[in-house]
Amino acid sequence: MSVLFFKPIPRPAIWGHTLVKDYFGFDDFPEGIGQAWAFSAQKDASTICISDPYKGQTLLDLWNNHQELFHHQDEEFPVIISLVAPEDDLSIQVHPATPIAHQLGYKMGKNEAWYFIESKPGSQIVYGHHAKNEDDLYNNYINKNRWEELIKHLDVHTGDFVYLPAGILHAMKKGSIVYEIQQATDVTFRFYDYHRKDAQGHERPLHLKQAVASLSYDPKKMINDIRPVETLLENGKQTVFISNDSFTVTRLEITGINHLQYDNYELATVVKGKGKVNGQKLSIGDSFLIPYQEEFVVEGNLTIMMTTR
Incomplete structure (x- = not known):
C-alpha cells in the first residue's frame, strides 16, 4: 500500500465566494463556495479516491470494504475535514452533545476544532456567551435583542488551534482561512444570523429552540485550554x-x-x-x-x- 489521494467536495455557502478556490488552487470549483470537504464519508457526500488501485471509489466505500487501510472495524467513519474560507461572518451556532442529540433525534453530538492557517491581525471569533442560565438568556438577552452583549469573543492568530466542544456558542468570522475538524454528524443549530438574506431576499431559518436546548452554561467550556x-x-x-x-x-x-x-x-x-x-x-x-x-x-x-x- 501507499498513500491515497482524494478529490475535495465543494460546499456552497451564503458566506462563500472564491477564496477557497483561489487559496487552495481548486480551479474547477464554481463561485459561491465557502468550504471544501477534504475528507467525508457521508452517505450523500463522500470524497472520491483518485489513486490506484482504488481510483473512483469513495472514502465510504473504502471504510466499509477495505478496513485493512484503517483497522477500525465495526465503527462509523468518525470525522469530516473541511477547508473553510469565509468572505462574510458565519451564523452564530451551537452543536449538541450526544445526550441532547439523542433527545432531538440525531445519532450523536458534535465536537469541532479549528486550526487557523491564515488569520488577519485583529481577527476574532465568537466563542461562548455571558448568560448564566436559560432564564437569564431569554429575559436579559434574547427578549431584549441584546445579541452583541450576549456573545463572547476570542482573539485568533495564524497558527492558533481552537477546540469547540459540543454546547459552546461559536461563529467563525470573515477573513480567516481555516482547517476544520468535526465529528461526522452534520448537525448544526443556527442561533442568530444577523438578519441576513439570501439571493431570493429570505432570511435563513433559525433553530432557536434546539440551539437553546443544546447550549452549555459551563464557563470552563468557554476557555480554549489547548496544551500542544x-x-x-x-x-x-x-x-x-x-x-x-x-x-x-x-x-x-x-x-x-x-x-x-x-x-x-x-x-x-x-x-x-x-x-x-x-x-x-x-x-x-x-x-x-x-x-x-x-x-x-x-x-x-x-x-x-x-x-x-
Missing part, C-alpha cells in the same frame, strides 16, 4: 494539538526529508508550501490518506495537518 505536545522530527517538527475520544489532530512542519510511520491511519492535508510524499508531488490543498501503520517519506518545505481517531 511538540516533538522534533529528522527535519521539522510535529505538534499534537489535541487527542481525545473524538479526534487527534497533528501538525507536521516539514523542512527536509522525513521518514515517518504512525500506529493509526491519518487523514492528511497540505495547508502551506510544497514538497513530495513517497516521491509524489504535494502542494497546498492536496489531501491524502496514510493507511494504518504505513511507512512513508515526506520532504520539502510545507505544513501538513493530520487527523485520526
Whole structure:
C-alpha cells in the first residue's frame, strides 16, 4: 500500500465566494463556495479516491470494504475535514452533545476544532456567551435583542488551534482561512444570523429552540485550554494539538526529508508550501490518506495537518 489521494467536495455557502478556490488552487470549483470537504464519508457526500488501485471509489466505500487501510472495524467513519474560507461572518451556532442529540433525534453530538492557517491581525471569533442560565438568556438577552452583549469573543492568530466542544456558542468570522475538524454528524443549530438574506431576499431559518436546548452554561467550556505536545522530527517538527475520544489532530512542519510511520491511519492535508510524499508531488490543498501503520517519506518545505481517531 501507499498513500491515497482524494478529490475535495465543494460546499456552497451564503458566506462563500472564491477564496477557497483561489487559496487552495481548486480551479474547477464554481463561485459561491465557502468550504471544501477534504475528507467525508457521508452517505450523500463522500470524497472520491483518485489513486490506484482504488481510483473512483469513495472514502465510504473504502471504510466499509477495505478496513485493512484503517483497522477500525465495526465503527462509523468518525470525522469530516473541511477547508473553510469565509468572505462574510458565519451564523452564530451551537452543536449538541450526544445526550441532547439523542433527545432531538440525531445519532450523536458534535465536537469541532479549528486550526487557523491564515488569520488577519485583529481577527476574532465568537466563542461562548455571558448568560448564566436559560432564564437569564431569554429575559436579559434574547427578549431584549441584546445579541452583541450576549456573545463572547476570542482573539485568533495564524497558527492558533481552537477546540469547540459540543454546547459552546461559536461563529467563525470573515477573513480567516481555516482547517476544520468535526465529528461526522452534520448537525448544526443556527442561533442568530444577523438578519441576513439570501439571493431570493429570505432570511435563513433559525433553530432557536434546539440551539437553546443544546447550549452549555459551563464557563470552563468557554476557555480554549489547548496544551500542544511538540516533538522534533529528522527535519521539522510535529505538534499534537489535541487527542481525545473524538479526534487527534497533528501538525507536521516539514523542512527536509522525513521518514515517518504512525500506529493509526491519518487523514492528511497540505495547508502551506510544497514538497513530495513517497516521491509524489504535494502542494497546498492536496489531501491524502496514510493507511494504518504505513511507512512513508515526506520532504520539502510545507505544513501538513493530520487527523485520526
